[in-house]
Amino acid sequence: MGLLVKGKWHTDWYDTESSDGEFIRTDAQFRNWITPASEGGEFPAEAGRYHLFVSLACPWAHRTLIFRALKQLESVIGVTVVKAEMLDKGWEFTEDSGPVEGLRTMAQLYCKAQSDYSGRVTVPVLWDTKTNRIVSNESSEIIRMLNTAFNALTPVQTDYYPAALRAEIDAVNEWVYDAVNNGVYKVGFATTQAAYERHFHGLFDALEQLEQRLGTQRYLAGDTLTEADWRLFTTLVRFDAVYVGHFKCNLKRIEDYQHLPHYLRELYQHPGVAQTVNFDHIKTHYYYSHDTINPTRVVPLGPALTLDGDHNRDQLFGAATSGGQAS
Numbered sequence: 519m520g521l522l523v524k525g526k527w528h529t530d531w532y533d534t535e536s537s538d539g540e541f542i543r544t545d546a547q548f549r550n551w552i553t554p555a556s557e558g559g560e561f562p563a564e565a566g567r568y569h570l571f572v573s574l575a576c577p578w579a580h581r582t583l584i585f586r587a588l589k590q591l592e593s594v595i596g597v598t599v600v601k602a603e604m605l606d607k608g609w610e611f612t613e614d615s616g617p618v619e620g621l622r623t624m625a626q627l628y629c630k631a632q633s634d635y636s637g638r639v640t641v642p643v644l645w646d647t648k649t650n651r652i653v654s655n656e657s658s659e660i661i662r663m664l665n666t667a668f669n670a671l672t673p674v675q676t677d678y679y680p681a682a683l684r685a686e687i688d689a690v691n692e693w694v695y696d697a698v699n700n701g702v703y704k705v706g707f708a709t710t711q712a713a714y715e716r717h718f719h720g721l722f723d724a725l726e727q728l729e730q731r732l733g734t735q736r737y738l739a740g741d742t743l744t745e746a747d748w749r750l751f752t753t754l755v756r757f758d759a760v761y762v763g764h765f766k767c768n769l770k771r772i773e774d775y776q777h778l779p780h781y782l783r784e785l786y787q788h789p790g791v792a793q794t795v796n797f798d799h800i801k802t803h804y805y806y807s808h809d810t811i812n813p814t815r816v817v818p819l820g821p822a823l824t825l826d827g828d829h830n831r832d833q834l835f836g837a838a839t840s841g842g843q844a845s
């Protein structure tokens with residue numbers, strides 16, 4: 519774990535001393551947008567031009583892989599997967615660093631885009647092979663681009679952020695991000711009892727609300743599967759395998775709820791999605807990389823998961839609708 523200061527790598531764990539034991543996530547710095555080719559713009563959607571750098575362990579990067587699969591953009595946007603563990607050099611490549619050859623670390627990729635970059639070196643990164651620039655390193659914005667900007671290059675026109683549901687999706691995203699997606703990190707990276715307890719209660723209150731909501735409606739924004747569900751999914755699918763143990767989020771497992779496990783199984787079994795989930799990378803990354811939390815680096819073998827098992831969502835809610843139609 520480390521960060522770049524004016525293009526130089528510094529080995530540093532998150533500083534929680536200046537924030538009373540709280541983990542505070544910093545904002546992503548590359549925030550450009552890909553637009554449909556018909557609209558012009560600095561980054562027009564083109565086949566083969568853009569490339570994703572991801573970790574299969576990372577829930578934020580996972581969102582982008584899911585959208586690439588849902589929108590069948592595999593032949594339009596390439597992917598490079600970094601090593602599971604993140605140690606002193608940060609994210610490292612296997613022998614394959616993708617379209618920018620010869621790189622050993624993600625920090626080198628950031629420096630190639632901006633030689634004096636200061637900040638954390640995070641995944642996912644959406645890279646422009648034409649200009650050697652980072653289009654975006656913010657997953658919530660990358661999935662919006664994948665949702666619509668490449669529609670001329672894919673047969674899948676499903677819209678996971680349909681205009682009619684945007685207010686609802688935005689509202690759900692806001693509290694799910696704070697209490698659940700980022701919530702598990704605030705619990706797991708807390709270095710004081712008080713900070714841990716505060717976020718622990720916030721997380722499990724939110725899971726209870728989600729449990730209630732998903733007991734009366736099929737998806738987070740009603741009967742339509744949307745972006746909000748995929749954003750929640752990447753945290754839920756990691757929960758029993760790593761957050762319960764490694765991050766001490768252990769009031770309940772997802773498996774212990776009535777509705778959440780069925781909802782999770784339905785999303786996991788959605789065409790193309792299971793192939794984006796890699797528990798070897800997920801468990802190895804968390805248990806191996808955070809040596810302040812797990813200094814022995816022993817990676818647990820369990821738990822046995824039931825993601826392929828039956829779910830009752832069709833029985834409860836009838837046939838599913840996937841996203842809205844693109845306008």
Ligand SMILES: N[C@@H](CCC(=O)N[C@@H](CS)C(=O)NCC(=O)O)C(=O)O
Pocket residue numbers: 519520545546575576577578579638639640641642655656657658
């Ligand atoms: N806001 C970013 C967050 C990405 C992020 O924090 N990724 C983590 C991996 S799960 C990372 O790369 N951390 C490295 C670090 O903070 O140094 C997004 O959603 O894309």
